[in-house]
Amino acid sequence: MSEHIEPMYSKVIATLYPVMQRITVREWTGMENIPATGGFVVASNHTSNMDHFPLAHFLVDAGRAPHYLAKSSLFKPPGVKQIMWGTGQIPVYRGTTKATSALSAAEEALERGACVCVYPEGTITREPDFWPMVGKSGAARLALETGVPLIPMAMWGTRDIMWPYKDKLPRIWPPKKVSVSAGPAVDLDDLRGGPVDGKSLRVATDRLMEDITGLLEGIRGAKAPDHRFDPRTEKAARGHGEGRAR
Incomplete structure (x- = not known):
């Protein structure tokens, strides 16, 4: 590891790493795009x-x-609470006056050289075929306000372990193929140094979601819809667990 790892984090890694090795068949690509040092934001699609x-x-x-x-809410259950705080995870207080504190805490972590992970869709996708939805601006804001790289990532195969909105327990056998791909940092050079406002955030977030979608197209060997699903204006997919999308 190239950064300081909390003792609790080291214990969690030591416990979960061999489990993940056993229950998944991994296809990792683009690892060279992960910065070896310094803070950066990772933004990934979310299907499970x-x-x-x-x-x-x-x-x-x-x-x-x-x-x-x-x-x-994940910082409250006994046992889980100690792990979340002990590994330096960052609580998001949705719909409260504390909501903005998450971004402040994330900025502080980035300044310390941490890797901060964000799901820019804000929730598991409701797009009928599990493509990325319209993104929220938090990941872009963090990258623009701190100057750190914004790394797009895409995953596929996790639904076979735990199907969204239906499965309560993972299906760990037989091992499932899981593909994860990281792309080069999103090009934000023309936006850095300028105002971090609604316009720049929309542009940066659109570029991020395009890069994530492109990575996922490569993994799935399929073309995403031209129109990006927006759960605020479109009916969310029902029966999300009825079929297994490609």
Whole structure:
């Protein structure tokens, strides 16, 4: 590892790493795009509650320890609470006056040289065929306000371990193929140094989602829809667990 790892984090890695080695068949690509040192933001698509583990596995294999922006409810259960705080994860207090504190905490982590992970869709995709939805601006804001690289990533295969909105427990046998790909940093050079406003955030977020979608197209060997699904204006997919999309 090229950064300081909290003692609790080292214990979690030592426990979960061999488990992930056993329950997944891994296809890792683009690991050379993960910065060896310094702070950076990782932004990935989100198709399953299982996503956190292969994403962390990939980053640990690349020599970096991920710090997630996670919903505050995960910081409350006994045992889980100690792990979340002890590994330096970052609580997000949705719909409260504390909501902006997550970005401040994430900025501080980036300034310390940490890898901060964000799911820019804000939730598991509701797009009918599991393509990335319209992104939120948090990842772009962090990258523009701190000047760190914004690394797009895509995952596929985690739904076979835990199907979204239906499965409560993972299906760990037989081992499932999980593909994770990291791309080059999103090109934000023309936006850096200027105002971080609605316009620049929209441009940066659109570029990010295009890069994530392109990576996922490569993994799936399929073309994403030309229109990006927006859950704010379109009906969310129902029966999300009825079929297995390619």
